[in-house]
Amino acid sequence: MKETIHSVKPSTQYKREHKADYGHERIEILYEDADIIIINKPSGMLSVPYPGSKARTAIEVIEKIMRSKGTLTAHHKPFVVHRLDRDTSGVMMFALNEAAQKKITATWHTMVTERLYRAVAENPHDEKKYLPDFGTINDPLAKNAHHMGYVPHDANDKSPTVAARTHYRIVTRGTTHTLFELSLDTGKKNQIRAHLSSRNYPLAGDENYRAQTDPFHRLALHARTLAFKHPVTEQKMKFEVPEPEEWKTYVEKGDPHPQTPIWLEKRAKSAMPRQSSYSSGPRSSASKKDLRHMDFISRGKALRKKY
Numbered sequence: 277m278k279e280t281i282h283s284v285k286p287s288t289q290y291k292r293e294h295k296a297d298y299g300h301e302r303i304e305i306l307y308e309d310a311d312i313i314i315i316n317k318p319s320g321m322l323s324v325p326y327p328g329s330k331a332r333t334a335i336e337v338i339e340k341i342m343r344s345k346g347t348l349t350a351h352h353k354p355f356v357v358h359r360l361d362r363d364t365s366g367v368m369m370f371a372l373n374e375a376a377q378k379k380i381t382a383t384w385h386t387m388v389t390e391r392l393y394r395a396v397a398e399n400p401h402d403e404k405k406y407l408p409d410f411g412t413i414n415d416p417l418a419k420n421a422h423h424m425g426y427v428p429h430d431a432n433d434k435s436p437t438v439a440a441r442t443h444y445r446i447v448t449r450g451t452t453h454t455l456f457e458l459s460l461d462t463g464k465k466n467q468i469r470a471h472l473s474s475r476n477y478p479l480a481g482d483e484n485y486r487a488q489t490d491p492f493h494r495l496a497l498h499a500r501t502l503a504f505k506h507p508v509t510e511q512k513m514k515f516e517v518p519e520p521e522e523w524k525t526y527v528e529k530g531d532p533h534p535q536t537p538i539w540l541e542k543r544a545k546s547a548m549p550r551q552s553s554y555s556s557g558p559r560s561s562a563s564k565k566d567l568r569h570m571d572f573i574s575r576g577k578a579l580r581k582k583y
Contacts (some may be wrong), residue, residue, distance in 0.1 A: 285483055286539040303337050306515050307558050311376040311508045312369055313338060313354060313386045316517045319365040319494045331352060338370060350500045357381055363481075366393070367515050368498025371507070380392065380509040384534040389512075390503035393458045393468060394447070396496035396527060398489055400476035410445045413471040417464050424484055425466035427474035440464045451530035453480060453489070455523060457500075491526055492535035 304316040309545040315334060317323065335354050342348035354370040355377035367373035371377035380387060400406060428435060441461035441516040448455040454477065458468055472478065473485040480489050480496040503514035536544075 286542040289538075291451055301332070303334055304517075305341070306367065306517070307513075310352075311372055312380075312506070313372055314502070314515050315368050315370070317360055317365060317368045317499075319363050323359040323367075323368065324360045334368065335370065357384070360499055361466065361469075361495070361497070363495035364393075364497045364499060365494075367498065367502040369502060369504075369518055373407075376507050383507070387507065388502070388504045390501055390514070391459060391499070392501035393456075393460075394498050394500045394523070395458060395468060395472070396480045396492075396523050397454050397456060397472050397477035398480060398487060399450070399452055399454055402476075405476050406449075407444070407475060407477065408448075410443075412441060412443050413475060414439075414441045414470060415474060416440060417467065417470055419465070423465070425464060425470040427470055429474070438462075438464055440467050440470045440471065442468060448527045450527040452532060452534075453527045453530070455527045467546075469495075483537070487537065488540070489531065489534040491531060491534065492520070492522070496523060524537070 278425065293430055301318040301321045303318065303321070306314065306316055307314040315338065317334050321337075322329065322331055324335050325331075325333050338354045339348055342353065351374065352372055354372060355374060357369055357371050357377055357380040360366060369380070371380055417425045417433035417440045418428050418433070418437045420426055420435075425440075428437065439462060443459045443461070445457045446454055448456050456472070456477075460467060466484075469479055469482055469485050473482070478485045478487040480487055480491055481494050482496075485489075498517075498519040500519055501514070501516045503512070505511070506513055
C-alpha cells in the first residue's frame with residue numbers, strides 16, 4: 277500500500293515526482309563472504325523496515341539478490357548490525373549469519389577502527405558562530421514526539437537524554453556552505469544532523485532540521501569510510517566510497533542565491549491568506565439566500581452592486 281499524498285513530506289513528494297529511480301534505487305555490493313556483506317546504500321532507501329512501512333529496504337534487496345543466486349537460507353541471510361538513515365548514502369555492513377551478527381554487535385566499538393562521514397552544511401548567518409577547523413561536539417541528545425534527535429537548549433526541557441560525541445574536521449569552508457568530515461564515538465539516531473544543526477550548521481537538503489537550501493535534492497550526508505577487523509578471520513578490512521564530486525565543487529563556488537527548497541515554497545503558500553473570488557471588488561449586499569433564487573444575469577448584477 278502506497279503512502280497517501282497528504283502524509284508525505286514535501287521533499288519526499290518532490291523526489292517521488294522528479295527522481296527517476298524513486299522507489300527503485302539500486303545497491304552496490306562492495307564485498308561478500310560467508311559471514312558479512314558490505315554494500316554502498318543509495319540515498320532514499322531504508323536500511324531496514326519499520327512498522328507500517330511498505331518501502332523497499334536494503335536488507336530486502338540483499339535477500340532478493342541472494343535468493344536469485346540460490347544462496348539464501350534460513351541461516352544464511354542478511355542480519356542487521358547497524359543502520360544508516362533513509363536519506364544517508366554510503367558504506368554499510370550486514371552479517372550473513374546469526375553467529376556473525378552476535379559477534380559484531382557485541383564488539384562493534386572495538387571491532388570498527390574507522391567510520392567516517394562527509395556532509396555539506398549551511399554556514400551560520402553570524403560568522404562569530406563559525407566552528408573552528410576541527411573539534412568535538414559532545415552535547416547530549418533527546419528525542420521529540422516524532423522520534424527525531426535534538427539537542428535540548430531550554431532549561432525547562434526535562435526530556436531524557438543520551439550521551440553523544442561527534443568528532444569533526446572541516447574539509448572545505450566556503451562562503452555559504454561547509455564540507456565536513458565526521459566520525460562518531462556514539463551512533464545515536466540522527467546524531468550528526470542534530471549535532472551540526474544545534475551549532476547553526478543544518479545539513480543541506482535536510483527538511484527535518486530546517487535547512488534553507490537543497491542543492492542536490494537529497495540529504496547531503498554520506499557514509500564514506502568503514503574500517504574494521506573481520507568478525508571471524510580478524511583480517512583488517514577497509515571500504516571507502518567517496519561522496520559525489522559536486523559537493524566539494526558546490527562548497528568552493530558558494531551559492532549566494534540558492535533556489536528555494538520545495539518545503540519552504542509549500543510553507544510560504546500555506547501561510548498566504550485565502551482570498552475570496554470577488555475580493556478585488558466591492559462585496560454584494562445580497563444574501564446567499566437571495567442569490568440562490570436569482571437567474572444568472574441578475575446574480576451577476578447583484579455581485580457587482582456597490583454598498
